[in-house]
Amino acid sequence: MGKPRVFKTRWFQRFARKEKIGDAVLLEAVARAEKGQVDADVGGGVIKQRIARPGQGKSGGYRTIILFRQGERAVFVYGFAKSERANIDAHEKKQFKEAAGHVLRLTERQLAVLLKEGDFVEIKGHDQEISK
Numbered sequence: 001m002g003k004p005r006v007f008k009t010r011w012f013q014r015f016a017r018k019e020k021i022g023d024a025v026l027l028e029a030v031a032r033a034e035k036g037q038v039d040a041d042v043g044g045g046v047i048k049q050r051i052a053r054p055g056q057g058k059s060g061g062y063r064t065i066i067l068f069r070q071g072e073r074a075v076f077v078y079g080f081a082k083s084e085r086a087n088i089d090a091h092e093k094k095q096f097k098e099a100a101g102h103v104l105r106l107t108e109r110q111l112a113v114l115l116k117e118g119d120f121v122e123i124k125g126h127d128q129e130i131s132k
Contacts, residue, residue, distance in 0.1 A: 004074045005111075006030050006123040012064075012076040013121050019081070021062065023123045025051050029064060030074045044097035045069055045104050048088075051079075063087075067100040075103050075120070 006027060008016060016026070029049040032038075040048035047068045052061040065078040065088065077099065078088070088096070106114070114120040 002071060004030065004034065004068075004070070004072050007073070007075045007111075007115075007120045008123060009075065009077050010119050010121070012079060015079045016076075019062065019079070020054050021051065021079070022054075023125055026064075026076060026123055027125055030066070030068075033066065033068055033074065034070060039063075042093055042096065045100035046093070046096045050082075053081075065096055067096070067103045069104045073104060077103075 008026070015021075029051050033047055033049060038047045039050050042048060042065075045067055047066050049064050049066055050061060051064055060082060062079050062081055064076055067073070067075040067077055077096065078092075111120065115122060
């Protein structure tokens, strides 16, 4: 099984930039998930991974919601600071699971359109390069 392609949604891209969360930290969260080190499996292709604040530890850091299929695809869709909210609610869980059903079934062609339109941004840095 190869390394998954890793993406950020447009919303998550803005969140990560505002909070100064670098791509290397996101890739590390996916690498942990690939090894089975998942902080919370929400079900339906949705996982929650903790990531550290720059210069600090994970416990006071951020929670990220990732639509995840091992070895194939990881899409960062939501994030929040642990200090701002405790968790996602049942309605949000349902929405993320529905989104995972769609996003994890996207074809390469559909992904290419989302990337071209800026709805998704691919995180580079592990072993692949995809030309635009």
